[in-house]
Amino acid sequence: xxxxxxxxxxxxxxxxxxxxxxxxxxxxxxxxxxxxxxxxxxxxxxxxxxxxxxxxxxxxxxxxxxxxxxxxxxxxxxxxxxxxxxxxxxxxxxxxxxxxxxxxxxxxxxxxxxxxxxxxxxxxxx
Numbered sequence: 001x002x003x004x005x006x007x008x009x010x011x012x013x014x015x016x017x018x019x020x021x022x023x024x025x026x027x028x029x030x031x032x033x034x035x036x037x038x039x040x041x042x043x044x045x046x047x048x049x050x051x052x053x054x055x056x057x058x059x060x061x062x063x064x065x066x067x068x069x070x071x072x073x074x075x076x077x078x079x080x081x082x083x084x085x086x087x088x089x090x091x092x093x094x095x096x097x098x099x100x101x102x103x104x105x106x107x108x109x110x111x112x113x114x115x116x117x118x119x120x121x122x123x124x125x126x
Contacts, residue, residue, distance in 0.1 A: 002027040002115045004096050009120030012086055020081040020120060022096030030074040032098040033106035035113055036081045040092040048094070050106035051079055059106050086124045095119040 008020040022034060035050035049060045049070040056072030069082040079096060097113035 002032065002098055004098060004115060004117035006094065006096055006117045006120040009094060009122045011123045011125065014087055014124055014126050016086050016124070017082070017084040018086065018122060020083070020094055020096075020122075022079040022081075022117060024077045024079075024098065028074065029072065029077050029079065029098065032100050032115075033102040034072060034079040034096055034098045035106060035108065035110075036068075036070060036079070037095050037097060037110055038090075038092045039095070039119070040089070045095075045110055047108035047110065049081065050108060052102060052104055052106040053100070054103045057104060057106070059108060061108055083122075086122075088124045088126045090124050091122060093119040093121055 003025045005023050033053045036048040037045050039045040047061050048064050051070050051072035058070050067085045072079045096117045098115040099113045
């Protein structure tokens with residue numbers, strides 16, 4: 001069974017950067033597409049980006065593509081989310097999720113993912 005553990009969250013000032021990691025165990029991420037999602041207090045969880053199973057082809061939600069970069073490193077069984085130019089509005093819990101069977105494209109809908117990590121808190125202060 002696939003297990004996902006996020007790390008790398010923390011507190012940062014506006015304009016700063018953070019890199020989140022989603023480390024998988026149990027099965028190889030080479031057979032999964034992986035997405036990053038964000039839960040902001042008082043709002044529904046939203047998709048940030050995803051990386052497809054084959055070659056980690058990336059797909060971004062429009063509001064994140066200029067500042068965030070997702071990378072899937074199958075050799076490390078890890079998916080990274082590099083976040084730059086962070087704003088207080090980016091504060092929230094960031095979770096990764098995985099789903100098998102989506103080979104070349106990955107969706108930006110949480111309902112399409114069945115395996116989830118616990119999330120890591122990101123706090124951006126002004």
